[in-house]
Amino acid sequence: QVQLAESGGGSVQAGGSLRLSCAVSEFARSSACIGWFRQAPGQEREGVANFYSFNGRLTYADSVKGRFTISQDNAKRTLFLHMNSLKPEDTAMYYCAASNQQMNGGGCFLGPEFGYSYWGQGTQVTVSA
Numbered sequence: 001q002v003q004l005a006e007s008g009g010g011s012v013q014a015g016g017s018l019r020l021s022c023a024v025s026e027f028a029r030s031s032a033c034i035g036w037f038r039q040a041p042g043q044e045r046e047g048v049a050n051f052y053s054f055n056g057r058l059t060y061a062d063s064v065k066g067r068f069t070i071s072q073d074n075a076k077r078t079l080f081l082h083m084n085s086l087k088p089e090d091t092a093m094y095y096c097a098a099s100n101q102q103m104n105g106g107g108c109f110l111g112p113e114f115g116y117s118y119w120g121q122g123t124q125v126t127v128s129a
Contacts, residue, residue: 004028004096009123012086020081020123022096028118029053029076031098033108035116036070036081038092038125047110048094051079057107064090086127093122 003025012018024034035050049060049070058070067085072078079096101115102108109115 001025001027004034004098004118004120006094006096006120006123009094009125011126011128013128014087016086016127017082017084018086018125020083020094020096020125022079022081022120024077024079024096024098028098031100031118032102033099033116034079035097035099035108035110035112036068036079037095037097037112037116038090039095039122040092043092045095045112047112049081050108050110052102052106052108055106059108059110061110083125086125088127088129091125091127093124095122096120 005023008020033050036048037045038048039045048064051070069082071080097116098118099115
């Protein structure tokens, strides 16, 4: 069974940092892509960053490049999203999800519409000005 569970959200001031965790079930670890997404109230869900499990390739949305990074623990059971220099516009519910849809030549698509069928329950991030 593919299961993912997010944690680590909270409230911070602008410029602060948070680390989100995505606990990935053994079955989900076999997925090609594990992605981080966010959805603010009244807005569509958007891709933030993802991890391509076959070669470790990382992809980031332009809005978070240089501020967010992905890492995983040695056992590969948890995928982290390190968020630095947070801005009020980063406020959203953050989700992780798994997909087996890959780009030609390897890598993962950012958008949630690309085969991301297995979703966690989300964790809220609130950044105040």
